[in-house]
Amino acid sequence: MTAPTCPNCAGEVLPVLFGLPTEAAHQAAAAGKIVLAGCVVWDDDLEESWECRNCHHHFATPDRTAWLTAVETAISQHGR
Structure with missing residues (x-):
């Protein structure tokens, strides 16, 4: 999954x-x-x-998979 681009x-x-x-x-x-x-999700x-x-x-975006993949990739590059 790829990250979206900014709609703006x-x-x-x-x-x-x-x-x-x-x-x-x-x-x-x-x-x-x-x-x-x-810590606060508004x-x-x-x-x-x-x-x-x-x-x-x-x-x-409705695609939670792309978001989760992006977060996991970024964090795994810096250890867990």
């Missing part, structure tokens, strides 16, 4: 990860592979969501 500007997007991050998640965020969003529809690198538009 067609830019590259990163998966947004909510919750208490692990050390590997911190490292993935520092490397620009994911966005850490904190909208259930945005729990598995994306953020555009260019315009910072935040959006969700």
